[in-house]
Amino acid sequence: MKMKLKLIFSFLLMLLCSSIECSHIPHPLDPLTPSEINLVRNIILKSYQTKHYNLTFHYVGLQEPDKPLIQSWLSSNTKTKTLLPPPRQAFVIVRFQKQSLEIIVDFSTRSIISTKLYKGQGYPILTFGEQTIASQLPFTYEPFKHSLNKRNINISNVLCAAFTVGWFGEEKSKRTVKVKCYYKNGSANLYARPLEGVAAVVDLDEMKIVGYSDRHVIPVPKAEGTEYRASKMKPPFGPMLKGIAVSQHDGPGFTIQGHSVSWANWVFHIGFDIQVGPIISLASIYDLENQKYREVLYKGLISEVFVPYQDPSEEWYYTTYFDCGEYGFGQTMSSLQPFTDCPANAVFLDAYYSASDGTPVKISNAFCIFEKYAGDIMWRHTEIAIPNEVITEVRSDVSLVVRSVSTVGNYDYVIDWEFKPSGSIKLGVGLTGILGIKAGTYTNTDQIKEDIHGTLLADNTIGIYHDHFFTYYLDLDIDGEANSFVKTNLETVRVKDQTIPRKSYWTVVKETARTEADARVNIGIKPSELLVVNPSKKTKQGNQIGYRLLPGPIVHPLLLTDDYPQIRGAFTNYNVWVTPYNKTEKWAGGLYVDHSRGDDTLAVWSLRDRKIENKDIVLWHTMGFHHVPSQEDFPVMPTLSGGFELRPTNFFESNPVLKTKSPKAVHWPNCTFQH
Amino acid sequence: MKMKLKLIFSFLLMLLCSSIECSHIPHPLDPLTPSEINLVRNIILKSYQTKHYNLTFHYVGLQEPDKPLIQSWLSSNTKTKTLLPPPRQAFVIVRFQKQSLEIIVDFSTRSIISTKLYKGQGYPILTFGEQTIASQLPFTYEPFKHSLNKRNINISNVLCAAFTVGWFGEEKSKRTVKVKCYYKNGSANLYARPLEGVAAVVDLDEMKIVGYSDRHVIPVPKAEGTEYRASKMKPPFGPMLKGIAVSQHDGPGFTIQGHSVSWANWVFHIGFDIQVGPIISLASIYDLENQKYREVLYKGLISEVFVPYQDPSEEWYYTTYFDCGEYGFGQTMSSLQPFTDCPANAVFLDAYYSASDGTPVKISNAFCIFEKYAGDIMWRHTEIAIPNEVITEVRSDVSLVVRSVSTVGNYDYVIDWEFKPSGSIKLGVGLTGILGIKAGTYTNTDQIKEDIHGTLLADNTIGIYHDHFFTYYLDLDIDGEANSFVKTNLETVRVKDQTIPRKSYWTVVKETARTEADARVNIGIKPSELLVVNPSKKTKQGNQIGYRLLPGPIVHPLLLTDDYPQIRGAFTNYNVWVTPYNKTEKWAGGLYVDHSRGDDTLAVWSLRDRKIENKDIVLWHTMGFHHVPSQEDFPVMPTLSGGFELRPTNFFESNPVLKTKSPKAVHWPNCTFQH
Known part of the structure; x- marks a missing residue:
């Protein structure tokens, strides 16, 4: 009898699974599955395919459920696991009869529920x-x-x-x-x-x-x-490196269910989008003291990558790429190679995007997830001031990395999301791959009497000057949705009291941004800490609960602001912008970036100067590099790395890793290796 | 007979070794050995000890041989190994009869060869x-x-x-x-x-x-x-981390002979100094194409660490520490803990400094040296443009780290020198340990109506605002001694040619600093690449051979320039200075920093505005942090990291790691671990 029930149950599950791809518990933010992509194709082609006109699929992605729906599902799911997920839908852009159509497909009803002709400027991602x-x-x-x-x-x-x-x-x-x-x-x-x-x-x-x-x-x-x-290649090879591997003899410390990851004190979801690649959502951290998970990041992604080259000649002036909006930072993701792209202890996830014809294309090993131990120190202290006692306490630092690589033609971008038990999220970018190269007549710099707009890398080979601007979309929800953006300005104070031997000191003057205009920041101009805080929550000590941005390599655009590429890339005019959350404002350079005119960018939305105090807000951060190529970057470029950190700042009552124990001290392991 | 010869040889070796500490081939830059420190003590006490006056040893270090001596020894040593090392001497500062004496002791003659009464301002390191x-x-x-x-x-x-x-x-x-x-x-x-x-x-x-x-x-x-x-501590503990270890089944890839390290394409020497801690010298990189080692860094060290607190009150105004010159960044080095301070594959080196009474004190495990594999990518490219072929080439990144930790009272500084096969040297600083804390009457920010000059971290506990400035001394000798400092300024050009659709682009305008004044840079004001080049050497393509500085966290002082602490710390007024090499100009804040008046600092030396073009030059770089403490930093602070990179820039003819093979792909090892 028991056996029979089990069989029936298995059969029911099978039925269920065949319709919803249930290799795992479905999550409303999961990227479209291959069968969902196929379903989209079938539904749309049924309505549009004619003999005379081709229809091409340029964007097929998840039509993201509204934030309140996700949140109520999430809270219900956590407590009782009863509520059904919000209706699952796809957002699709097709080209049909030389027009761009925006179509929303509903999966439960297997139908198109909305179709809109796009009348604005610009075209969707190239397939x-x-x-x-x-x-x-x-x-x-x-x-x-x-x-x-x-x-x-x-x-x-x-x-x-x-x-x-x-x-x-x-x-x-x-x-x-x-x-x-x-x-x-x-x-x-x-x-x-x-x-x-x-x-x-x-x-x-x-x-x-x-x-x-x-x-x-x-x-x-x-x-x-x-x-x-x-x-x-021919010998000699070198420099030679000895084998080195990471081993975890108790197995990995993380679990992945579908696209949901749980590790140490973090939980989050990994999504995928054809335009922007990796999407990290619903990142929450467990607060040991309060014994609950607390929200940090509702959603984070690289919204646009702007790469203007700096050669005004006929063949190069237009080379001002938008790698997300024009080429698709998701569809250009490369299959990661085990042991080299990611360490031996990595686990991989595939991704699927739609081809021109709407069929799903698999990117094997599109993501890797691994625990990173670089030999770093999480915290330490040696105390020698106590007589007859030396105290040394050290905790080694382990973090969790989600990696993807987008290869947009010549360039390879290594994109890391790194979660630390201390509450920090580090966002890393590595630039490698091949330079944009122009052929020239020169073989030696002696011959050059003009501006060649690049570096002579080899005979007849010029590596053109260019920039890389990475604009991150960071919908931080610090311990809840209603947040504010605070600049903690460090200001010099001149001492007037004659009894004080110092002439000066600095102090902090906090400035809460009321509107979008207040929140535009060019980092480096003024010494400031930039925070997103929850104004209605305070620590026991009364400090505002927040996270701050620790910037990495800062880059300011050098093009004139009225130059066409810079109008299109005007979202790089500031390193930081803050906008009120608006579901449609996701792509800093717009959704139709090819031939865009900059009228649907962050810079334009932000002109409305909306209120952003104590609201659901989005932090936009641009980091990047001016790149003057050097001969070392040829024929393939050693990785140039940069990144920034989101660091809890009075988010916890005290050091959240104080009571973390270092992983067991493992002596030099005695291993047998398989090659 | 054979046996007899062996014995005689061993005996001779023993005799030799007892006099020169020969656990290894002696190197003229090796730090003083314990017996040398004892010898210094004996020689000096013999001359100075009286019944009435105490003599205390404040600085006992290597009197570094002149650069030409080192270089001729080195080149002779490389070729024939015949030349004797330069005379080995110690530089000593003692306090005697309330005066500071500078004494040079020669080891071969076992005698004092010079004594000088210091008449300037300031006092030596506190013992x-x-x-x-x-x-x-x-x-x-x-x-x-x-x-x-x-x-x-x-x-x-x-x-x-x-x-x-x-x-x-x-x-x-x-x-x-x-x-x-x-x-x-x-x-x-x-x-x-x-x-x-x-x-x-x-x-x-x-x-x-x-x-x-x-x-x-x-x-x-x-x-x-x-x-x-x-x-x-009491439970609950957490977050919990699973064990993770680095294993190298073919053993480590580096060799250490005494203090000389050889790894992959790098060779360098690790020194130690009571005042500044780690000294990296004679770092050269093997050029596979030219089949020879080429000089990069003659000597690098952290010259001073300036930590001004920002509370002007009676108890705190004077808290403006110079961690090297006042406390000794070397004598405060902590013994590193295997498995936590450094990974399992680390090798350790001890260091010795002199106590007040001149006797040697051992710091066990003062340095660790390890191969770092953080799962990063050295370079990669995926090529999909070639029909019916997907090419993916990836090389994993392994580097060599030399680590030390200086614990100056409450703060712990993790100092990393990281060498990459690509030619980059990364200089990392991690801040951890315990904040400078002031007791206050407050328990909640609500009660505060004044500037408390810090953050309320816990009841009655204020973490005072402060800065950390790390000033590096970098005597780069890029492919030889005579170098120049070049600013590659990126400048916007307005397009005048009407036929060009672009309105602007940027290009590079190179500016070679003629004198010290030209080379003072506040990073972030202008977009520039900062290079040290060898003006008399060019690549085959004609580019100047150089290394560039990729800055990390940039900090500018906020104290008034005429405020006393800032006069003493005026070497932080610029992020970059360049001086002509001068053996005596090593300590940015001076050699007698306690109670110093800023008259023997980099800022003063540099006022001479000496010529620096095509000369042996030293690059000084200040990086650091303004620190507004947060509750997470209490009671011990999660590491805050920063660093910068010295990157070859047209130093090589092409990517120097192009022909590096990734370490063998090691599958998940099957290990037995010893706990």
Whole structure:
């Protein structure tokens, strides 16, 4: 009888699972599953597919349930696990008949519940499919063949790629890209061997070449020294490194259920989006003293990555990429390699995005999750002031990292979300991959009498100057939704009291931002600590409960503010902005970034100067790098790292890791290894 | 016969070794050995000891051989290993008859070769011995006993410590400290329980109390919540962390001979100094392409750590510590704990300094050296543009860390020197330990109507605002001695050519500093890359060979420049200074920092505005933190980290780790662990 019941139950579960992909307990913020992506495709194609018009899928993602729905589900779920999750829906952007349509698909009813024609400026993310087709067009285009002949280049060794072209004040802009080509003979490093001066303009809606230029013949840089595959390199190899591995003999300290992670005192959810890649949601930390989880981050993501190159010439002036909005920081995520991209103790998660035709594409090992132990110290103290006693207490630092790598053409971005038991969240970015390279006639700097807008890296090889701006969206909900943004300004005080031997000291003057204008900050101008606080909650001691931003590499844009790329990238004009939470304000550079005109950016939304005090607010933070390439960055670039920290500041009553014990002291392990 | 020869050889070796401490090949930059320290003591005491006057040893360190001597020894040593090392000598500062004497002792002749009476302002490092004696004086001082009675405090639970008092414009200053006391009943955290308002002034030369004040009775903060020893804590413990260890099944990749380290493509020497702690010298990197070692850093050290507190009240205004020059960043180094201060794969080195009486004191495990693998990526690229092929090449990042911890009273500073195969040197500082705490009457911020110059951390407990400035001395010798300092300024260019759709771009304008004045930089004011280059060497492509400074947390002083502490700490007025190499200019705040008047600091030397172009130059870099304490920093502070990077920039012809193979992919090891 018992057996029978079990079987029936299993059967019911199977039925249930086949419809909702239940390899795990479904979470309302889980990214779309492959079958959901397929369902979206089927539902939409049923309504739109005709013989005459192609329909392409540019954005297929979760239509995120409203915040109150998530929160009530979450609190109900935590307590009784009874409430059904909010209705699951997809938000979709398709191109159909040269128009962008925004479609919302509901999964429970398997129907389109809303369709909107987008009438604004700009176009959605480029699909891989159309980029590939566009890149093939030159091969059947006579003038291109002529260009190759002129250069004595065999067409079979040529590869092309499509590049977004931005907007430079044109009143009307078609959905065009420029296709530039490379000579791949003898090296995998195509970017190092551009056919400089040759570019085709392709209209993606028409899918044909609508413009072509062959300005000048520049020598294609040689293949020698451009290869980066170990299998193609010749000795001597080096420097040699001995094997090193992380081992956890009691197993990993984290658990993953579906996309929900629990580790040490943290819980959070890992989402995925085709446009921005990793989304960390509902990060809460367990407060040992109060014996409860407390909210920190409702949602965090890299909202846009702006990469303007700094060469004003015909072939390069338009190279001002928006890696999220134009190329999709999610669909460009690379499959992570075990043991090199992530350490041996990593666990991997896949991701799925929709292809042009709406079918799901799997990115295997899109995320890795691992406990990081870099040999660092969480806290310590040695006390020698007590006679006949030396006290030393040290706790070693272990953290949890969620990593992804987005490879947008030549560049690889390593994106880390690191959670520390102390309550800090560290957000790291590593830049590696291949530089944007222009071919030139020079082989030595002696020959150069003009501005070449870059560094001569090798013969005929110029690494163009550029910037990387990473704009993070951080919907902090510090111990609840209603928060304020506080600048703790450090101000010098001149001592007037003649009895005091000091002439000066500094003190803090707190300034709560009332409106968005108050909260725009260029870091580095004034010494300030920047905090998000919960104004209605205080510690026992009466301090405002908060988290502060400890900035990393700070970068300010150098383009003129009225220059077109900077109008589009105006969200980088400040390192910090604060906006009231608004579900539609998620993409700092807009949702339709290709050919955008900057009218749907953070900089524009923020002009309304809304109230932000004691409200659900979003902190936007831009960090980044000006990049003057150096020869070391060629042919592939050693990682350049940066990052920032969100650090609890009077969030806890005292050090939250005071009572953490260091992991057991493990003596040099005696291991047998499998190679 | 063979056996006999062996024995004779061993005997000869023994004879040799007993005279020169030859556990290793001696290196002219090795720190003084215990027997050398003893020898210094014996030689000096023989000359100076009398019945009537005490002589105390304040600085005993290596009298560093002149740079040309080191270099010719080094090049000879590399080639033929024949040249004898330069004469080995000690530089010593003693206090004798209330005067500071500078004595040079020669080891080969076992004699004093020079003695100089120091006539300038300021006094040498405080010895632990005199600090301990001074701290005992209150216990037999009647007014102090009275103060304790008034507070109902049992003297047996009181501990005192000596604090430097700086200089505040007095025309004459004696060698005084202030002794402040703590109630240690029920907690090891004495700093959390100050007897606020009570201070004795002790003249260290007279070794007696010469002043005393008991200004007001403030409640001593309670012991509860101040303890940091796990053994004294009550459950619940947490957050719990699972064991994690680094294992290297082929053994460590580095070798240490004496104090010389060789790892991957790096070689360098680890020195030790009582005043500044770790000294990294002769760091050179192997250039695979040119098959030779190339110089990078002749010598690097933390020259001074300036920690001004920001409370102008009677008890705190003078609290403006210089942790190197006053307390000795070397003699305050803590013994590192295996498995927590450093990972399981670390190797340790001891250090020795001289006590007040000249005898050697051992710091066991003063340094640890370990290979760090944090799961990071050295470089990577995924290529999907080549049809029917996905290329992914990833190299995992391993580096070598030299760590020490200086615990200056309450604060613990974790000092990391990290060498990367890519040529980068990362200099890390971690701040942990215990805050400077003032007792107050407040228990809640509601009660506070004045500036308390700090954060209320717990009942009656105020964490005082303060700064930490770390000033690094970096004698870079980039591929040779004659170097220049170059600012690569990034400047916006307005486009005038109407045919170009862009309105602006940025480019680089290089500016070589001619004199010291040109090289003073406040980072963050202008976008610049800061480089030290070798102007007479270029890459094949013609770029200047160099290293650049990638700054970390930037801090500018907030005290008025004419305020006494800032005059003494004027070397923090700029984040970057460059000086011509001068053997005597090593200590940014001077050699006699206690009661100093700022007349022997970097800021003063640099006023000469010497030429620095194409010369042997020293780069001084100040990084640091303004610290507004938060409740999380109590009772012991989670590490706050910062650091900066010295990165090769056109030093190599191309990526120097292109041909590095990742350490063998080690699968999850099957280990048996010893606890």
